[in-house]
Amino acid sequence: MFLCLKDKSSANVSILIVNWSCGGTQAILALDRVLCCDQISNKDREDGNKCQGSYVPHHSTAGTVCCSRFHGSPGEHCCGTELYQPHREICCSGHRYSKVENVHCCGVQAYNIKDRQKKCCAGRLHILTDQSAREAQCCGSLLQKPSDVCCTSDDGEVLYSPKPGFRCCGHFYVNTSLWSCCEGRLSPLHKPQQLHNKMTEESRLVSLNNLDEDNLCGEMHAGIVNSVSLHSIVFSSVVKLHGRNATMKHLPSTYILKKPDCCNFPYLIPGKTYFFNQFFVSIDFNHDSILESFYFIISKCFPSQVSSN
Incomplete structure (x- = not known):
């Protein structure tokens, strides 16, 4: 009052x-x-x-x-309990580092985003060997071994040891003789011989950080899911992005992505933003905003500026 x-x-x-x-x-x-x-x-x-x-x-x-x-x-300006100079330093979760070209934060650490021997997985920085640098994949904050299985959904990524007869359904790893999966949703099989949707292949939701260079740096789209049907997905506010050229262009209307198989496709949530092209649908677990995701892609893909001095 x-x-x-x-x-x-x-x-x-x-x-x-x-x-x-x-x-x-x-x-x-x-x-x-x-x-x-x-x-x-x-x-x-x-x-x-x-x-x-x-x-x-x-x-x-x-x-x-x-x-x-x-x-x-x-x-x-503050960085944790200390002052910092934004024109000379970057602040990574309360820790100060000198600002140099291509330096980005990964949790509390700073690293050169173009360094192929370093990979940031959900805020945890990993140092890679020469052998693992090219095929290194994240699963949450962990570095995935080639033999591991990483199951992904909007709720996150979970790492599993491989088992025969098992496959991913969203972030779950399930026995295909007991469970059926459609768009990342599980249903129990009541009869062992019951026919169900194919579970040999799944179009998984891919972490943006795990895309290979051709897909990450080539042409892709980013948009908000409006609605989902059996055979297509409608996106709105769609931007066409090309990381290697550092270009972005908005599309004037909604974008319809055809689904090759209604069940062997990841479950997408209306109202959320995803990256996609005809071959994958991806989500960014490393960044909190779409602007940070765009900046990550362009920083990673666009050629470094060469000084003329």
Whole structure:
């Protein structure tokens, strides 16, 4: 409940009074003197105080607070508890590194995205051997061995040891004599000899990070799933992307992707964004936004700039 009162002793001066809660405590307080930071009430604060770095109140002209640690330099940027210079450094989950060409974050570490001996798997950086560099694949944050099986769905990636008669259904690895799979959904087989949809092949949902260079850097599309039918998928807000040329072009209308087999195709969720062409449908587990995904593709594929000096 808000109430604006006029102070009779001072003409045209009003004080905002509010019945509010800060950290579960009800109080009637003059808001121009109280600052609630992270559910902690701080009384008798000066005008201009604000919350920064959790519950620490301070005046922005006095310094910079980074995760509750005060620095006497106002107007700076934070990386964890420390200050950092964005024009000279990058910040990877609270850790500072020098900014050099093609450097990207992988969790708390920085790496050259064009270094073929390094692979980032869901925020975990792996150093590869010469033998594994070309065929290295991620499964979640783990590096997959050639003999391993990685089952993928929108919920994530799960690594399995191979078993005869088993196959992926979404992120599950199931016995095909007991289960039928259609679009990543499991159904029990009631009779051992029951005929069911072919489970010898599956069009899996592919992690963007596991696409080979031809598919990652060639022409692909990115779009939001509008609707799914037995034989096609309708995408909207579709962008045609070519990583090697660093070009993007929006398509003026919806895009319809034909499904060669309604069951041997990954389950796609309406409203989510996917990357696709005629051969694969992919999702990015390494980045939180479509803009980060675009930046990853172009950084990985576009030729490095060669200095003329």
